[in-house]
Amino acid sequence: MNLTNGKGSISTVTTTTVSMKSGEGSDQFPAGLRVLVVDDDPTCLKILEKMLRSCYYEVTQCNRAEAALSLLRENKNGFDIVISDVHMPDMDGFKLLEHIGLEMDLPVIMMSADDGKNVVMKGVTHGACDYLIKPVRMEALKNIWQHVVRKKKNDWKDSEQSGSADEGDRHPKASDDADYSSSANESNWRSSRKRRDDEEDGDDRDDSSTLKKPRVVWSVELHQQFVAAVDQLGIDKAVPKKILELMNVPGLTRENVASHLQKYRLYLRRLSGVSQHQNNSFLSPQEASFGTISSMNGLDLQTLAAAGQLPAQSLATLQAAGLGRSAVKSGLAMPLMDQRNLFSFENPRLRFGEGQQQLLSNNKTNLLHGVPTNMEPKQLANLHQSAAQSLGNLNMRVPGSSTQGNPLLMQMPQQSQPRGQMLSENISPRIPRLPNLLGQSTVSNGISDGLLGRNGIASSSRGPSFNSVQQSSMFFNSPMNQSTEMSVTNFPLGSTPGISSITTKGTFQPEVNSGIKGSAGFPSYDIFNELNHQKPRDWGMTNPGLTYDSSQHANPLHGNIDVSPSVLVHQGYSSTPQNGHNRDNSLIGKSPFSLGESSEQGHFQNGVQNFNPLVENSTRVIKSEIVPDASSQTSLFPDHYGQEDLMSVLLKQQEGIVQGENEFDFDGYSLDNIPV
Amino acid sequence: MDVGQMRRQWMDYIKSMFEERFLDGQFLQLQQLQDENNPEFVFEVVSLFFDDSERILKDLSFALEQQSVDFKKVDAHVHQFKGSSASIGAQGVKNACIAFRNFCEEQNIDACRRCLLQVKQEYFVVKNKLETLLRLEQQIVAAGGSIPIMELGF
Numbered sequence A: 001m002n003l004t005n006g007k008g009s010i011s012t013v014t015t016t017t018v019s020m021k022s023g024e025g026s027d028q029f030p031a032g033l034r035v036l037v038v039d040d041d042p043t044c045l046k047i048l049e050k051m052l053r054s055c056y057y058e059v060t061q062c063n064r065a066e067a068a069l070s071l072l073r074e075n076k077n078g079f080d081i082v083i084s085d086v087h088m089p090d091m092d093g094f095k096l097l098e099h100i101g102l103e104m105d106l107p108v109i110m111m112s113a114d115d116g117k118n119v120v121m122k123g124v125t126h127g128a129c130d131y132l133i134k135p136v137r138m139e140a141l142k143n144i145w146q147h148v149v150r151k152k153k154n155d156w157k158d159s160e161q162s163g164s165a166d167e168g169d170r171h172p173k174a175s176d177d178a179d180y181s182s183s184a185n186e187s188n189w190r191s192s193r194k195r196r197d198d199e200e201d202g203d204d205r206d207d208s209s210t211l212k213k214p215r216v217v218w219s220v221e222l223h224q225q226f227v228a229a230v231d232q233l234g235i236d237k238a239v240p241k242k243i244l245e246l247m248n249v250p251g252l253t254r255e256n257v258a259s260h261l262q263k264y265r266l267y268l269r270r271l272s273g274v275s276q277h278q279n280n281s282f283l284s285p286q287e288a289s290f291g292t293i294s295s296m297n298g299l300d301l302q303t304l305a306a307a308g309q310l311p312a313q314s315l316a317t318l319q320a321a322g323l324g325r326s327a328v329k330s331g332l333a334m335p336l337m338d339q340r341n342l343f344s345f346e347n348p349r350l351r352f353g354e355g356q357q358q359l360l361s362n363n364k365t366n367l368l369h370g371v372p373t374n375m376e377p378k379q380l381a382n383l384h385q386s387a388a389q390s391l392g393n394l395n396m397r398v399p400g401s402s403t404q405g406n407p408l409l410m411q412m413p414q415q416s417q418p419r420g421q422m423l424s425e426n427i428s429p430r431i432p433r434l435p436n437l438l439g440q441s442t443v444s445n446g447i448s449d450g451l452l453g454r455n456g457i458a459s460s461s462r463g464p465s466f467n468s469v470q471q472s473s474m475f476f477n478s479p480m481n482q483s484t485e486m487s488v489t490n491f492p493l494g495s496t497p498g499i500s501s502i503t504t505k506g507t508f509q510p511e512v513n514s515g516i517k518g519s520a521g522f523p524s525y526d527i528f529n530e531l532n533h534q535k536p537r538d539w540g541m542t543n544p545g546l547t548y549d550s551s552q553h554a555n556p557l558h559g560n561i562d563v564s565p566s567v568l569v570h571q572g573y574s575s576t577p578q579n580g581h582n583r584d585n586s587l588i589g590k591s592p593f594s595l596g597e598s599s600e601q602g603h604f605q606n607g608v609q610n611f612n613p614l615v616e617n618s619t620r621v622i623k624s625e626i627v628p629d630a631s632s633q634t635s636l637f638p639d640h641y642g643q644e645d646l647m648s649v650l651l652k653q654q655e656g657i658v659q660g661e662n663e664f665d666f667d668g669y670s671l672d673n674i675p676v
Numbered sequence B: 001m002d003v004g005q006m007r008r009q010w011m012d013y014i015k016s017m018f019e020e021r022f023l024d025g026q027f028l029q030l031q032q033l034q035d036e037n038n039p040e041f042v043f044e045v046v047s048l049f050f051d052d053s054e055r056i057l058k059d060l061s062f063a064l065e066q067q068s069v070d071f072k073k074v075d076a077h078v079h080q081f082k083g084s085s086a087s088i089g090a091q092g093v094k095n096a097c098i099a100f101r102n103f104c105e106e107q108n109i110d111a112c113r114r115c116l117l118q119v120k121q122e123y124f125v126v127k128n129k130l131e132t133l134l135r136l137e138q139q140i141v142a143a144g145g146s147i148p149i150m151e152l153g154f
Helices: A042-054 A065-074 A093-104 A117-125 A138-142 A145-170 A174-178 A183-206 A220-233 A240-247 A254-274 A291-307 A312-324 A357-362 A377-400 A406-420 A427-438 A446-462 A468-475 A486-490 A510-515 A525-534 A548-559 A592-596 A598-609 A611-626 A643-659 A666-671 B003-019 B025-033 B041-065 B071-088 B091-106 B109-142
Strands: A034-038 A058-062 A081-085 A108-112 A130-133
Touching (some): A034 A042, A042 A058, A042 A138, A042 B041, A042 B071, A058 A065, A065 A081, A081 A093, A081 A145, A093 A108, A093 A117, A138 B025, A145 A254, A220 A240, A220 A254, A240 A254, B003 B109, B025 B041, B041 B071, B071 B091, B071 B109
Parallel strands (some): A034 A081, A081 A108, A108 A130
């Protein structure tokens, strides 16, 4: 894979329409549908483009898969659907499919002159939502919008279901949740979420034809948080609501989490099914792509689900790896549609295998309590089991292993505490929870290590020790600020899996960190939400941590994992290239914040005191940063991720990571521009 | 020749290409895509196809001349050629490619070389015809006429 392929390598990326708005005009739907076409055959590409334009779609064409990926990463919310050829010189179409599914959770249509049953079947198993035989006719293209709508509907349905389930659960389980969040917190979250949702998706929700929920980009950090939360809860007990609370990411909705969870479980299943190989490779993912993390998680979950034995460590590793890995090949294939099928839990071959298994078996929490998923209940249960186990293990690992990314999680809590004040009240309540999550890892220094651990995985794949940056992004603005090292560093920026959310990575200056991260760091979960509201879809980039809308902010950060750790959140992330901090590996250990300093820093610093301003700044910054920083894998997960998406992404990634095999080819993940 | 005559000539020519299976319905799709916003669409696409094909044929020849032939690579090339020719509607070329791929699977080097010759032949014939057709189109347009809209079943 050509790592250097970045924007520059997009030799023929032409956009027929300038606007990459997040949503198409609902009135004229499907007109304005934003399609990305990937095909190395220039003749076909041109014909397709013309045909699509005749359907009044907005077409962007790309003749290289890697270029397409980076384009997608840069514009998290920039596309509605992807059409890709199967046979391409630089990357197998199915691999691309997996990537997209994991990272961006967009519907992907495969096409080929090959109409053999095997190939078509491959498309199905890898999650393609359709398969077109060349020569493609206009009639076939006219109806591709149905896949977009269908996906949105499914996502929405999941969220709705989770939502209602959660709502119902909320009260009865108030006491249970006490540990995790205060009622104020929840209500805040709910209201902010509602606010956000209303703002962003008001119409979309109701209008199924224009279902356009902002996608959450599950950056590496965000994903790590997610995994940590799942671990903590136990794969069986990890319900989106609780996970959400644990993660405490402003702007993140339960739907996001539920969807992500689903994918994660799929990923785990896939892992178990696929791997017999205990690949530690994912541990040191060379791929920078943050996507891997999500895939990792997904894989882990899957494997766990399947095997129920995924040791926490492996999960963590996977996650870290996932983060680092760009291409979760096998895992990626986990299409949402196949989720059901995926839950045929066979013996999970824990890739992580090494001894972590025992950990997993310990946890039998039900990961998906009340989470409506496509899976059948028993499948779900299985998933939970394994997921819980694995997750649980993951958590366990956290304390111990610095590398596994858990540190990130751990860091968060810690940071959050000090930051509590800084954060809006919404956040604060949540933050404390974090510490529980991580518990052990030492936020400060340790975190950095931990971050490294996690990030490191990602970064390792990346190569350069971006540690600082990456990590921070992972943590999503957790208050972790405390330890500068934390978060930020570990994550290899190169891949910046999506530092997204707020990876407060705390390490940077405590204050700053919290605020940073797209959502201004940690403290401003609320702020972030607000920001999100404000800029619901401005960005094109979605912040993984936040719900679709808000996530935009966050994501920018993610993506820029390169950005200085922690603080990078805003600064760093958003633009690795921009801030320059991004590349600042040296950030690790240093106050990330300062490192990240580049232009953004100033903002953040100031912002520290005011979260809002900070957030504002950061968001702004992020925005700018993110956009340009297409190459840095900015967000691990594109905005579009609904919960399902996330899960599948996770799963896919996990699979990829876990598998570590050729199939997943994590190494290949570095397709994205993430510098290794 | 007046425009009317040119148009008729064009129609006859394209009809024969269909009947002789040099072209198939896909070419009509291309024609339908051409409109006032893209008056040169067919010409552009066909030109692209020509350029790309020359490249593929060159690669194919090179690959088959090797001491030890990499059939995977050959197959990949043929597959791509099949795709692009199918997209253009060059039916003859496409069919030749299909046969070619079968022999690639069998790793039959002699048959493959023969297939390559066949594919080349088909390609050059259809290229010739398309160029003639396009030239006719240009003349029609230059004379102020419009290209007839063809539909299958004529």
